[in-house]
Amino acid sequence: MTPVIRTDVGHKKGVGVWAFALALLTAGALAHVAVRMHGIQIAYELGRERRTNTELEERRRRLNIEIGMLKDPGRVVGLARDKLQMGPPAPGNVVRLDPGVVLASGGRP
Numbered sequence: 001m002t003p004v005i006r007t008d009v010g011h012k013k014g015v016g017v018w019a020f021a022l023a024l025l026t027a028g029a030l031a032h033v034a035v036r037m038h039g040i041q042i043a044y045e046l047g048r049e050r051r052t053n054t055e056l057e058e059r060r061r062r063l064n065i066e067i068g069m070l071k072d073p074g075r076v077v078g079l080a081r082d083k084l085q086m087g088p089p090a091p092g093n094v095v096r097l098d099p100g101v102v103l104a105s106g107g108r109p
Contacts, residue, residue, distance in 0.1 A: 069075070080086040097103070 095103075
């Protein structure tokens with residue numbers, strides 16, 4: 001019997017190595033694309049959150065202005081006088097206390 005020499009064995013092993021390397025390269029490229037896509041998605045979400053933050057800051061600024069207008073002493077006095085029919089107390093309703101005198105719960109010394 002003569003020994004059989006196979007010349008294509010190394011070639012098949014080389015194809016397997018190249019196929020494995022190509023598979024690794026493809027997996028790496030897909031992972032890179034996935035990471036980039038995730039980064040773009042995060043950037044879009046960040047943009048939306050910044051826009052929401054800007055809108056909320058503007059709303060807070062308007063509400064602070066509104067609070068300032070509602071706390072205006074002239075407005076409060078006008079509401080008390082016109083809507084609630086309030087005015088200065090009658091002279092008989094004013095209680096003057098000497099220093100050190102404490103009122104009981106009844107209101108008169």
